[in-house]
Amino acid sequence: MTTVLYITAHPHDESKSYSMATGKAFIDTYKEVNPNDQVVHIDLYKENIPQIDADVFSGWGKLRSGSSFEDLSEQEKLKVTRLGEINEQFITADKFVFVTPFWNFSYPPVMKAYLDAVSVAGKSFRYTDNGQPVGLLTDKKALHIQARGGFYSEGPAAELEMGHRHLQVMMNFFGVPSLEGLFVEGHNKVPERALEIKEDAIARAKDLAKTF
16 A cells, blocks of 8 residues: 655645645545545644754664663653654655745755654665765655745746755655655735636646646
């Protein structure tokens, strides 16, 4: 059975967010076309996503040095265990759908925290004998849905967009063959066309869902 992780990084739902509305149209259509697939919604604003902090580094260090899990402090146990669960869920899935807003030329920090959590040597990538990283998720598929109030897909403004570009770098790092992008752009720049822009994005999302 194919498992799809529907990963959203937005504090609002589809009634207020263009990216979430487009994402919902995509995933609802995907479910209709692929009724036997398992779709798991990961709302990063509601999930426990530990940051890579001193407890995590300390816990990992103890385990690498040969200590048992029971030698870890309670905080180290909780955070290391949770990070392991997040990583295992990610690497065993088949497809990833990321839904984010466009904030300060990137995306919310909770998405970066999630990518940090799933970036584990020996799991999502490995190092060769000469220290070169090699992605291990070569059989996966990924899509990024993002709403941007302005226009950032081309021209000089494209150089300012760092969210999709960062996600592209991470997917390449993990060995994911391709990351498709579905962008909702310009609704704040040309508010008189906002509804048209939203409806067009939703239509494109439904079409893409049929072949993803």
